[in-house]
Amino acid sequence: MSEAQTAPPTTSGQPTGRSWRTALRALELDTRLLGMIGALAVIWLFFNFVSGGNFLTPRNLWNLSVQSSSIAIMATGMVLIIVSRNIDLSVGSMLGLLGYTMAMVQVNWLPNVLGVSYHEPYIWVVALLVGLVMGAVIGGITGFIVSYGGVPSFIVTLGGLLVWRGLIFRYAQGQTLAPLNETFQLFGGGPKGALGDVASWVLGLLACAGIVYTLWSGRRRKRRYGFPVRAMWAEVVVGVVGCVVVLVAVWVANSYSWPEALATQYAVEHGITEPPGGLIIPTGIAIPVVVMLGVGLVMTYIATRRRFGRYVYAIGGNPDAAELGGINVRRTIMLTFVLMGILAAVSAAVQTARLNAAVTNLGVQNELDVISAAVIGGTSFAGGIGTIPGAILGAFVMQSLRSGMLLLNVDSPTQDIVVGMVLVAAVGFDSYVRRRGG
Amino acid sequence: MTIEMQVPALAPTPAGPPLAELRNIYVAFGGVHAVEDVTVDLHAGEVVGLVGGNGAGKSTLIRVLSGAHTADSGEVLINGQRVEIRNPRDAKALGIETIYQTLALADNIDAAGNVFLGRELQSRLGSLDDAAMESATRNVMGRLNPRFRNFKTPVKSLSGGQRQSVAIARAVHFNAKILIMDEPTAALGPAETAQVRELVMQLKAEGIGIFLISHDIHDVYDLSDRISVMLQGKLVGTVRKERVTKDEVLAMIIMGKQPGDVTQSDLEELHG
Ligand SMILES: Nc1ncnc2c1ncn2[C@@H]1O[C@H](COP(=O)(O)OP(=O)(O)O)[C@@H](O)[C@H]1O
Ligand SMILES: [Mg+2]
Numbered sequence: 222m223s224e225a226q227t228a229p230p231t232t233s234g235q236p237t238g239r240s241w242r243t244a245l246r247a248l249e250l251d252t253r254l255l256g257m258i259g260a261l262a263v264i265w266l267f268f269n270f271v272s273g274g275n276f277l278t279p280r281n282l283w284n285l286s287v288q289s290s291s292i293a294i295m296a297t298g299m300v301l302i303i304v305s306r307n308i309d310l311s312v313g314s315m316l317g318l319l320g321y322t323m324a325m326v327q328v329n330w331l332p333n334v335l336g337v338s339y340h341e342p343y344i345w346v347v348a349l350l351v352g353l354v355m356g357a358v359i360g361g362i363t364g365f366i367v368s369y370g371g372v373p374s375f376i377v378t379l380g381g382l383l384v385w386r387g388l389i390f391r392y393a394q395g396q397t398l399a400p401l402n403e404t405f406q407l408f409g410g411g412p413k414g415a416l417g418d419v420a421s422w423v424l425g426l427l428a429c430a431g432i433v434y435t436l437w438s439g440r441r442r443k444r445r446y447g448f449p450v451r452a453m454w455a456e457v458v459v460g461v462v463g464c465v466v467v468l469v470a471v472w473v474a475n476s477y478s479w480p481e482a483l484a485t486q487y488a489v490e491h492g493i494t495e496p497p498g499g500l501i502i503p504t505g506i507a508i509p510v511v512v513m514l515g516v517g518l519v520m521t522y523i524a525t526r527r528r529f530g531r532y533v534y535a536i537g538g539n540p541d542a543a544e545l546g547g548i549n550v551r552r553t554i555m556l557t558f559v560l561m562g563i564l565a566a567v568s569a570a571v572q573t574a575r576l577n578a579a580v581t582n583l584g585v586q587n588e589l590d591v592i593s594a595a596v597i598g599g600t601s602f603a604g605g606i607g608t609i610p611g612a613i614l615g616a617f618v619m620q621s622l623r624s625g626m627l628l629l630n631v632d633s634p635t636q637d638i639v640v641g642m643v644l645v646a647a648v649g650f651d652s653y654v655r656r657r658g659g
Numbered sequence: 660m661t662i663e664m665q666v667p668a669l670a671p672t673p674a675g676p677p678l679a680e681l682r683n684i685y686v687a688f689g690g691v692h693a694v695e696d697v698t699v700d701l702h703a704g705e706v707v708g709l710v711g712g713n714g715a716g717k718s719t720l721i722r723v724l725s726g727a728h729t730a731d732s733g734e735v736l737i738n739g740q741r742v743e744i745r746n747p748r749d750a751k752a753l754g755i756e757t758i759y760q761t762l763a764l765a766d767n768i769d770a771a772g773n774v775f776l777g778r779e780l781q782s783r784l785g786s787l788d789d790a791a792m793e794s795a796t797r798n799v800m801g802r803l804n805p806r807f808r809n810f811k812t813p814v815k816s817l818s819g820g821q822r823q824s825v826a827i828a829r830a831v832h833f834n835a836k837i838l839i840m841d842e843p844t845a846a847l848g849p850a851e852t853a854q855v856r857e858l859v860m861q862l863k864a865e866g867i868g869i870f871l872i873s874h875d876i877h878d879v880y881d882l883s884d885r886i887s888v889m890l891q892g893k894l895v896g897t898v899r900k901e902r903v904t905k906d907e908v909l910a911m912i913i914m915g916k917q918p919g920d921v922t923q924s925d926l927e928e929l930h931g
Pocket of ligand 2: 717718719760841
């Protein structure tokens, strides 16, 4: 209190604040997304400070990116589900069942039934396809009961949560399926399941080209219709900042090199004499992260640039208006669940590959993390509001909290308490800002 | 129908098959008979005022023509041909556009998104062409409400009048042959109401048939060629505007009396 009184705002402070705000407005950025990035930065700096610099290391950030990817992938689908005023509580069980099936395909069915060696490199394609199709079917069943059967999604997916998990236990009988096909394992990340430095740089440069192209084509389209465009300096700032962020991320991923033992083994296998200090092999961006980025791009495109996405948002904003606009509401809702099933299959591939095994409790409680990620990322249960990039950031916020606390040796119950409180606080803050017209 | 023949003030139907006809429509919600055996019609270049107190069944009747719900029985005829209107898409395909009483806007989407809702413009690869939709929306708005500026914000943040403009823009952009306006000036101030009236005259001159719905006879009397009056789900009658006074229509709305049957004491009761 006394501090606030003894430090009156300086006269020069006011105009500076305002010109900052003017500049920010000229950039035409999504302030909510910007706020989330800010929150993530604060969390990272906090843990880095408290852990004595152990958080912002290439190794930790790399692990963080891999751990976040599986939740982030499903969160992008959960956004559309929640935006259309539904919920999917069954994603964790669905993931378990799909992961188990994909493992079963490569460990049991193909080798034992068809006599295909499970070392065959293409087995991952078959396993993944089976998972994706089955995910679409399971999601389709859920979506059909919700939209055509008229049963609330909360109930249908609560049932799904029990049914799919029950099926796993019934058929697995406590059995763990391992190991998995070598190529399939790459989905899980790990030093070998990453791009390496060259491919990472290429990907980074492609992303930069994409950013520049998006800005340029958006500007050209606006010009063609004579709409107001961003100031040129603002355009340049957005482009440069975007590219710098991408390239720094690549640089961090490349700064994390293979663990010594693995590098030595690699050297021996390839007949390389290790230099003094050991062989340095840059890991690069992990494959699950590449998958997550791809999913994020596709889902953003679907949500913002396709009719289907527009309809999902319209249904969430006003279901009657959507119906009167001639939108096939039921089909649209059903498709959101189909998409969710497909994404659960992708995440299932990542998680089983990462464990190099399918276990019966795979994906337990994932539904809570996925819903939390979407909601922390700004998705509103009132419907009609939520973004894909927000949900991905939400997944990173959740995982950053968990991995930061792990670094500080905070026990798991305490982690749950903190994450739970952050979830409620984040949503409370968000709705407060919204009510004030933010 | 029988009433029409008995009372001289009631309208003889104009020549040619009507653009649209709702014939013997029944709609019930559970036990509530919202619309009972109502027949109305509409010709090209004509404005038919549909009036009646709140809950008379006007919206329900007209939503049958919009495809918002189906009648329990009765027929819909377009240009004399019987048609099935099962959903809003069917109605739109027949050139029927509707400004709903509730406006039916998706609050979280911007003006262009609402104008094109369900009929989005797409690029060759099937992506939404937002710039083209915004451009078209700016054009329609330039005609309807030149002061409209908020093309980028979700319509939730717009004023009642601006929201109404968006709903009207959606109905007039797609070259409707039949336009249904359900209480279109309910949320508007005097200046905006005048604009809507002008728009109605203009669209009528273009040969569009318009159902203009209001609970208040003063809203529609001047603009209408004919006036259909509903009371408690039933049609009281349809009259040619120039053959009746506002008081006579008022007596139809409130008492269900035919224009010829209105007595002096009825009029005193209306104004008392
Ligand atoms: N969807 C609905 N469900 C149940 N009753 C309805 C519904 N829509 C209208 N009604 C009832 O039908 C009657 C006519 O309503 P409405 O057509 O809205 O009247 P108006 O437009 O003339 O004011 C009212 O009694 C109303 O309560
Ligand atoms: Mg009404």
